[in-house]
Amino acid sequence: LNGTAVTSPEANDLEYLTPVTIGNVTFHLDFDTGSADLWVYSDELPTDEQTGHAVYATTDSKLLPGSSWEILYGDGSSAGGDVFADTVVVGGLTATMQAVEAAATLSAEFERDAHSDGLLGLAFSTLNMVKPQKQSTFFDNVKSQLDLPVIATSLKHGAPGTYDFGFIDENKYTGPLTYVDVDSSRGYWTFTADAYAFGDDQISTSLTGIADTGTTLILLPSDTVSRYYANVSGAQDSPLHGGYVFPCDSKLTPFTLVVAGNHSVTVPGELINYAPVGSVSNLCFGGIQAASGLVDINIFGDVFLKSQYVVFDAGSQGGPRLGFANQ
Numbered sequence: 625l626n627g628t629a630v631t632s633p634e635a636n637d638l639e640y641l642t643p644v645t646i647g648n649v650t651f652h653l654d655f656d657t658g659s660a661d662l663w664v665y666s667d668e669l670p671t672d673e674q675t676g677h678a679v680y681a682t683t684d685s686k687l688l689p690g691s692s693w694e695i696l697y698g699d700g701s702s703a704g705g706d707v708f709a710d711t712v713v714v715g716g717l718t719a720t721m722q723a724v725e726a727a728a729t730l731s732a733e734f735e736r737d738a739h740s741d742g743l744l745g746l747a748f749s750t751l752n753m754v755k756p757q758k759q760s761t762f763f764d765n766v767k768s769q770l771d772l773p774v775i776a777t778s779l780k781h782g783a784p785g786t787y788d789f790g791f792i793d794e795n796k797y798t799g800p801l802t803y804v805d806v807d808s809s810r811g812y813w814t815f816t817a818d819a820y821a822f823g824d825d826q827i828s829t830s831l832t833g834i835a836d837t838g839t840t841l842i843l844l845p846s847d848t849v850s851r852y853y854a855n856v857s858g859a860q861d862s863p864l865h866g867g868y869v870f871p872c873d874s875k876l877t878p879f880t881l882v883v884a885g886n887h888s889v890t891v892p893g894e895l896i897n898y899a900p901v902g903s904v905s906n907l908c909f910g911g912i913q914a915a916s917g918l919v920d921i922n923i924f925g926d927v928f929l930k931s932q933y934v935v936f937d938a939g940s941q942g943g944p945r946l947g948f949a950n951q
């Protein structure tokens with residue numbers, strides 16, 4: 625059995641939300657290939673923090689005795705609580721004894737997110753934060769039902785896309801799929817590009833980072849980012865806006881990763897114009913920004929992933945790997 629779930633972007637493609645049924649309640653969760661916990665808003669939160677969200681009824685649920693969870697994300701946000709076992713359905717696929725992590729505390733960033741009802745982690749289960757015993761991700765729990773141990777993402781700019789589980793949909797991409805090996809030793813979908821390019825200007829330096837559906841932008845080393853915006857007239861690193869901004873009518877340089885020897889994975893300039901900074905100024909915020917001090921790795925987030933049909937292959941032909949094709 626395989627499955628497909630439709631995922632829909634919030635305003636400015638800030639995050640993509642996908643319906644997940646837990647017990648008999650449907651939650652809209654942020655699928656996150658950069659973490660490995662499935663957590664949801666719950667009745668253990670202060671009532672005002674539950675308002676507007678689907679809420680997990682812990683009083684009707686099967687507790688995992690003695691288990692708890694606490695996560696600090698690289699963007700500084702955090703959440704924590706206790707753990708239950710429940711039936712979780714995504715895109716027609718069912719995990720009967722899925723660890724569902726009920727939020728009892730949320731940081732301000734999550735309290736401000738009026739739309740997401742929680743996260744569904746799709747990184748490797750070694751990254752799960754439940755104690756005393758790590759729990760398996762939804763993907764690990766359904767993997768044995770799938771034809772192939774793969775998740776394939778089709779995230780789009782300003783339009784619904786899909787998460788395919790167990791199969792690769794040839795109708796969703798053009799040209800060949802190019803695969804690159806993944807180093808899963810830190811629990812992320814980490815890969816290395818042999819070189820990268822800003823437009824026609826190739827830089828023969830390797831770039832290692834993670835494919836992270838839960839991060840909005842592309843986050844790179846600050847000197848690399850400054851070199852990119854040197855190509856964009858009128859661009860400036862604005863403390864007021866928290867990163868690089870430029871005139872909204874700028875023609876942005878494409879960003880290319882060179883992988884698997886000589887295959888180019890290119891993000892068109894248009895996708896690097898992330899969004900206007902506000903309703904009055906004609907400044908736009910860049911889709912490539914510097915990784916914050918908290919995070920010491922590069923993150924290829926949604927701005928990157930939107931240009932590709934991406935196959936997160938956990939080992940259909942040996943080790944874990946990522947496949948990229950234009951969509």
Ligand SMILES: O=C([C@@H]1CCCNC1)N1CCCCC1
Nearest residue numbers: 656658659697698699838839
């Ligand atoms: O917390 C995160 C991200 C935050 C946004 C959502 N995806 C997971 N990490 C990924 C990069 C290394 C540090 C941990």
